[in-house]
Amino acid sequence: MNKPLNILFLFLSLLFLQIFVFNNISFLGFINPYIYIIFVFLYPLKENRIPFLLYAFLLGLIIDFFSDSGGIHAFSILCIAYLRLFFVRLFFRKVVTDYPFFKLKSESFGKTFNYVVTLTLIHHLIYFSLANFSFNNISNVFLNTIYSSIFTLLLYFLGTYIFTNSK
């Protein structure tokens, strides 16, 4: 996962999957998974975070271009990209010297689950609050956040399960 080509491949595949497949699902009329945030989970931890923040922002911005949503995706993915390090420290208790060896796959399932669920919930909450942009139907925001998070997380864990076992 450390090679630039792999990251580019991840970036492009998540982008096109999100735009052409997952933006059109509309399960039960309104539930869409936002799987492009997997980029934040899989991008390797590094001392210098500027490129990572920039790539996450660009991914969100391009998805915004396609879904006519201004800068909502860009802002929400940028937030979790910035908060990621805090949660890595909180859940996995890593210090700077551990960063090059950190892999989500090799961590225990419980810790990974907490980490992924927290970041997904934060992202979806920010996204739906901005997409709603009023306090009018705030209950709707929370419902959307929960339903979409469940969908996203299901897809993420199924995906990791399938791809790790096929090796």
Added chain:
Amino acid sequence: MQQLIYFFQKFKYFLFFLLLAFISLALTFNNLEFHKSKFVNSANYFTGGLYLKANNISEYVGLKSENKLLAEENTRLKNIIENNKSIIYTIDSTVVDSIKYHQKYTFTAAKIINNNYAKKFNFLTINKGENQGIEREMAVVNSMGIIGITDNTTESYARVQSILNRNSKINARLRNTNYFGTLGWDGLNYNTVQLSDIPRQAPLKIGDTIETGGKSTIFPEGILIGTISKINKGNTAENMVYVKLFNDMSNLGYVYVVKNLDKDEIKLLENPNE
């Protein structure tokens, strides 16, 4: 000075985060206002082209229903022509010359290549743009009723602000009367829109048809919108009427863009100072 450099060194990630967050939030707020989002929209060359390619593949699935709609519309139009013919032959023998007759609207056919309906601020993308004479603030309709208003154009694509957008405000009236109100959307159900400010004395019944009122320069008069599904009577200040759309907004194919040839003249008359 050293303090300052030290400060930047220490908080560089946070400052970079703030910079990017500021850019994205500025884009978000701009996008919420009609006409302002020139930068981020799905009608530019790259996004429009990709959507067109994707749509060319997926449109085969809907060909059958699209054909049925076109056949129904043809039947309706043929019936109108037949009615007019009998009027012309029986009452007046002079044929109306369509060139001399003052034409008010022109219609351009277009294809929807990107459709949203599940968000609060929905936009569509169509495959016609400035090269085909599409401008801002033109009505978009299909055979079943209204769809939206164009809000951004590039050379060969245009973005349409859907009726399912909380910023949409469209003049609408009860069919066969002149009681009119403003049509908007509360962002909840993509089948239902809300008609507000319609006078209390209007004879509203559930099942009545609502159509466009023709009191704006965008929509022609009498284009179908939907039927009344719920009337909110009571002592509230707003007289809200729920309208079920004829259009299934989740399943749209070909549309017409309506150009009002008198628009500039009317606008000049109403706002002579601009």
